[in-house]
Amino acid sequence: MARHLPVVQMRSSIREDGSHATVHPADASGRFTTARNVTFAVLLAVYAAVPWMEVGGHPAVLLDIARRRFYLFGAVFNAQDVWMAFFLLSGIGFALVALTTVAGRVWCGWGCPQTVYLEGVFRPLQRLIEGPRERRVRREAGDWTFDRIWRRALLWALYGVVSAAVAHVFLGYFTPIRGLWSMIQAGPGASPEAFAWATAMTAVMFFNFAWFREQTCVAICPYGRLQSVLTDPDSLVIGYDEKRGEPRGKAKQAGVGDCVDCNRCVVVCPTGIDIRNGLQLDCVGCARCIDACDEVMDKLHRPRGLVRYDSYVGLLHEPRRFLRPRLYLYALLGVMGLVASFAAYQRHTLYEANFLRLRGMPYTVEGEMVRNAYNIHLVNKHNARVVFALEPDTSGGQSFVLPLREVTLESLADADAPVFVTMPVSRVRPGAKVRVRIIPRGMPAEETRTIEAPFLGPQ
Amino acid sequence: MTVDANPDAASRAAPSAHEEDVAYPNDNKVVHTYDDIEEYDNHLPNWWLYTLYVAVVFAIGYWFHYEVLHSGQSLAQSFEQSMAADRRAAAARARRAGVMTDDTLNTLSRDGATVRDGQATFAQNCIACHLATGGGSIGPNLTDNRWINGGRATQIYRTVMEGVPARGMAAWGPQLGEAKVQAVVAYVLTLRNTNVPGGKAPQGEPLAE
Numbered sequence: 001m002a003r004h005l006p007v008v009q010m011r012s013s014i015r016e017d018g019s020h021a022t023v024h025p026a027d028a029s030g031r032f033t034t035a036r037n038v039t040f041a042v043l044l045a046v047y048a049a050v051p052w053m054e055v056g057g058h059p060a061v062l063l064d065i066a067r068r069r070f071y072l073f074g075a076v077f078n079a080q081d082v083w084m085a086f087f088l089l090s091g092i093g094f095a096l097v098a099l100t101t102v103a104g105r106v107w108c109g110w111g112c113p114q115t116v117y118l119e120g121v122f123r124p125l126q127r128l129i130e131g132p133r134e135r136r137v138r139r140e141a142g143d144w145t146f147d148r149i150w151r152r153a154l155l156w157a158l159y160g161v162v163s164a165a166v167a168h169v170f171l172g173y174f175t176p177i178r179g180l181w182s183m184i185q186a187g188p189g190a191s192p193e194a195f196a197w198a199t200a201m202t203a204v205m206f207f208n209f210a211w212f213r214e215q216t217c218v219a220i221c222p223y224g225r226l227q228s229v230l231t232d233p234d235s236l237v238i239g240y241d242e243k244r245g246e247p248r249g250k251a252k253q254a255g256v257g258d259c260v261d262c263n264r265c266v267v268v269c270p271t272g273i274d275i276r277n278g279l280q281l282d283c284v285g286c287a288r289c290i291d292a293c294d295e296v297m298d299k300l301h302r303p304r305g306l307v308r309y310d311s312y313v314g315l316l317h318e319p320r321r322f323l324r325p326r327l328y329l330y331a332l333l334g335v336m337g338l339v340a341s342f343a344a345y346q347r348h349t350l351y352e353a354n355f356l357r358l359r360g361m362p363y364t365v366e367g368e369m370v371r372n373a374y375n376i377h378l379v380n381k382h383n384a385r386v387v388f389a390l391e392p393d394t395s396g397g398q399s400f401v402l403p404l405r406e407v408t409l410e411s412l413a414d415a416d417a418p419v420f421v422t423m424p425v426s427r428v429r430p431g432a433k434v435r436v437r438i439i440p441r442g443m444p445a446e447e448t449r450t451i452e453a454p455f456l457g458p459q
Numbered sequence: 460m461t462v463d464a465n466p467d468a469a470s471r472a473a474p475s476a477h478e479e480d481v482a483y484p485n486d487n488k489v490v491h492t493y494d495d496i497e498e499y500d501n502h503l504p505n506w507w508l509y510t511l512y513v514a515v516v517f518a519i520g521y522w523f524h525y526e527v528l529h530s531g532q533s534l535a536q537s538f539e540q541s542m543a544a545d546r547r548a549a550a551a552r553a554r555r556a557g558v559m560t561d562d563t564l565n566t567l568s569r570d571g572a573t574v575r576d577g578q579a580t581f582a583q584n585c586i587a588c589h590l591a592t593g594g595g596s597i598g599p600n601l602t603d604n605r606w607i608n609g610g611r612a613t614q615i616y617r618t619v620m621e622g623v624p625a626r627g628m629a630a631w632g633p634q635l636g637e638a639k640v641q642a643v644v645a646y647v648l649t650l651r652n653t654n655v656p657g658g659k660a661p662q663g664e665p666l667a668e
Contacts, residue, residue, distance in 0.1 A: 018502035212506070219504065359625050371597070373627045401587040401597055404629045415633060416624040420588070420597045 012272035012282050013214055022140065023214060023272040025123070026133035026264070030291025039110055040120030047113060051172030058383050063174050069412060075348060076383040078412050084344040091337025096223070098330035100230040102322075104237040105285035108224070114208075114216055115284065119270065121162055122209040129155045133267060159210045160202070166209075167201035214271040218282050227281065233312040234321045238285055240265075240276040240307050241315050251300055258306050262296055265289035265307055275307055351386065351409075352379040353438045355453040358418075362456045370428055370457040374419040376436060380409035386440050390417055393435035398423040398455065402436075421455060428457030559641075564612035567641060568648035577646030580639045584631070593650040594658035598628070602653045603661040610651065610666035616644045 013021050053060035055074035062071040070077040077084065096107060108115060130136050130151050139148050168180060180194070188195035208216055217224050231237060240259075249256025259276070266274045268289055271282040275289045293307040314320045358373040365371075380386045388407045392400035401420040409415055421434050432455040439448045491498040525531040532540070567573045582591065588598035599607055607626070608618045619640050622630030632640055651666070 014502075014504045016502060018505040018508065020504065020506060215504070215506070219507070358627055373597075375624055375627070403584060403587055404634060406634070408634060413633075415630060416622065418624075418627040418629050420627065 012269075012280075013218070020211075020215065021272065022211075023270060024133045024136045024140070025270045025288070026267040026292075027127070028268040028288040028291045028295075030294055032287035033291050036110060036119070036287070040116050043111065043113075043116045044120055047116070048169050051169065051177040056383065059176060061173060062176060064176075065174060071383070074383070075345070076381065076411065077348070078381065080352075080379075081348065081381075084341055084348070087337050087341035087344055089337075091334055091339075091341050094330050094334035094337055096334075097230055098327060098334050100227070101232065101235055101324075101327050101330055104231055104235050105224075105227065105283070108217065109285035109287060114221070115286070117166055118209055118213060119286070121166075122159065123270075125158055125162070126155055129158070156206075156210060159206055163205035163209060164198070164202045167198055167205045170205075171198060171201060214282070214284070217284050218271060224281070224284075231279070232324070232326065234324060236309055236311055237279050238275060238283060238287060238290060238307065239279060239310055239312065239315045241305065241310075242276075243315075243317055245276070245306050258297070258300075258302050260296065260300070264292040264296055268292040279312065348381070349449075350380075350382040350443065350447055351388065351438070351440060352381060352414075353377070353388075353449060353451050355419075355434075355436065355451045357453065363458075365425060365458065368424055368426070369422050370425045371420060371422045372434065372455055372457075374421070374434070374453055375416040376419055376438075376451070377414065377416050378407055378409060378438070379414040380411060382440075383411050385410050386443070389439040389441060390419075391437040391439060392419070392421075393437065393450070396423075396432065396435075396455075397427055398434060400436075423455070423457075425457060428455065428459070430459060432457075559613060559616060561612040564616055564641070564644055565648060567645040568612075570645070573642050573645045574649055576639070577642035577644070580635065580643045581646050584635070585643065588627075592655045592658070593647070593653075594655045596659065599662045600659040601647055602650045602655045602658050604652045605661040605663045605665050607663035609664075612644065612648055615647055616640065619644055619647075 013023050015021050050061050051059065058074070058076065059071045060073055062069075064070065068079040070081070099106065126136075130139065139145075139151075142148070168177075168184075171177075172180060175194070180198075183191045183194050243257075245257045245259035247256050248259040248261040251260050265276065266272075266289075268291075269275065270286055270288065271284060273280050273282045275283065287309070289307050290309065294304040297304050297306055311320050354377045356375045356377055358375060360373075363370050363372050376390065378388055380388075386409055388409065390402055390405055390407070392398075392402060394400065398421050401422070402417065404415075404417040407415050407417055419434070419436060423432075433452045434455045435450050435452045437448060437450050489497050490500045525533070581589075581593075585598075588596060589601055590596050593601040595601060604610070606614070608614060608623055608628075618628060620630065620632035622628045622632075624630070631643075635643070
């Protein structure tokens with residue numbers, strides 16, 4: 001089928017000379033806008049609340065990169081556990097890819113913090129202070145009048161405050177937020193490094209939300225760049241029903257399509273595109289054009305959905321496929337990653353215990369006896385102090401010397417406990433083992449572990 | 460991204476009424492066509508260009524700072540600095556634990572009560588390897604004048620405190636605590652050079668006094 005619509009040759013908010021054209025979206029209202037506002041309110045609360053939540057006396061979510069301690073819902077991980085993140089992140093990644101294959105950029109339009117803060121906080125503030133689209137555009141085209149200056153100054157002051165709040169919430173995921181609060185109270189001089197970070201993050205947030213805005217989604221976000229390979233003609237996207245809409249005409253004109261070319265879908269767009277040109281890289285799936293068009297169709301007593309959530313194929317009024325090989329593949333990979341990370345999480349033990357032979361001679365013969373020397377390396381991965389008892393297994397006729405029978409370790413601390421094992425030369429057999437039970441005190445019995453190492457001697 | 464981004468030739472040749480006003484303002488910018496995918500030579504976003512220019516200027520400054528003037532720290536230097544900071548922290552920890560010098564430990568070894576405490580701790584924790592006499596079995600003889608990890612009071616203190624994991628000596632500091640380690644070192648200092656009968660053959664370097 002030949003397309004009759006123009007190819008989009010320039011990105012919407014970049015002018016031909018390369019300068020950034022500020023997008024001034026008009027107000028939209030309707031079912032999707034309302035649903036999105038509710039979603040934003042919930043997510044804003046969630047983003048801000050998570051750093052304050054605690055599980056078992058530790059932050060529910062804290063990625064302390066400087067100290068390499070990662071708290072996730074009661075478990076604590078250190079740098080050695082980062083391999084688990086591979087499965088978790090790839091699982092989440094493929095789950096998102098599968099979601100994109102089914103439903104396009106719903107994440108961008110509904111759940112991404114960039115959208116939630118921009119559309120849920122920063123743009124409403126601008127609407128409040130600088131008025132609706134028409135007034136904003138007119139003011140921006142005119143001179144720097146007093147009216148324009150005070151409104152912009154007030155808006156940016158508010159943006160500064162909100163940016164600082166957003167920056168601190170963001171930092172709260174990487175440094176304990178209560179500590180952050182006490183640092184704020186102590187003043188910048190007391191913790192200059194943290195202050196520098198908070199200031200830099202505030203500046204980044206301000207730049208992003210006051211000016212950069214849709215450029216983040218269009219030019220920087222890697223997920224946005226991947227859209228062209230993630231969606232296919234069966235993915236649910238926001239699209240314009242060309243068959244129904246074209247050719248565009250006046251409302252009362254005969255022999256034309258349903259689109260009256262009112263431009264409402266264009267002016268409400270936060271990235272400044274015309275959805276009637278087809279799916280574009282710049283579309284973040286916000287559904288504002290759907291609400292705008294539905295409103296117009298309602299007034300004209302025409303059916304809603306000239307612009308709607310549908311697939312490319314669906315917009316051509318052809319039968320849609322929901323299940324397709326790529327969806328199976330992405331879903332399978334996503335499930336694999338999530339299952340693997342869940343299994344890894346389940347296997348995430350409270351401690352590590354390794355039975356290592358001491359460097360040097362593999363064994364020492366003294367008269368009739370042969371001795372092997374080992375270290376038991378213990379790492380406490382619990383989020384609190386643990387006392388480990390070491391209990392040798394003497395059933396093999398070996399005698400043990402364990403100078404440290406109890407090892408007390410703070411969270412994420414480690415220690416070596418030497419072990420010396422002696423047995424008569426005559427009783428050494430190939431494949432002989434040495435076993436020690438590790439009993440973490442005050443833990444359930446299944447945390448007790450028996451570790452073993454080979455016992456060597458002259459054969 | 461435009462699904463089916465390219466209008467075919469026919470639709471281009473005969474644009475609809477609507478198309479005329481959007482036209483193709485950048486047709487003269489097509490620099491490359493492959494598989495019907497056209498590449499335009501559009502102006503880059505200015506913010507992008509500015510970041511590039513800033514990066515270029517930064518790179519020149521960076522190069523002069525590290526490679527020409529050497530006014531910046533090299534990796535080796537910053538590693539050394541971190542190690543020095545770590546050593547300072549370790550020294551600070553030792554200071555917090557009490558001022559630990561050969562003299563203070565030797566003084567403790569002349570205090571009967573401390574030595575008795577140390578002997579009790581020794582009997583509980585050390586005799587498995589060093590024997591009750593200190594004559595040594597798995598561990599070395601503590602009653603001769605030769606020391607594997609140094610025989611000065613502070614060296615013995617450090618060996619007990621931090622251990623020698625590679626040779627099977629446990630780090631006792633975290634398990635016993637400061638006071639018991641001091642006491643046990645005080646006791647071991649009284650054993651030095653007593654040469655108990657039946658002791659293990661001497662190992663290590665003689666202690667030069």
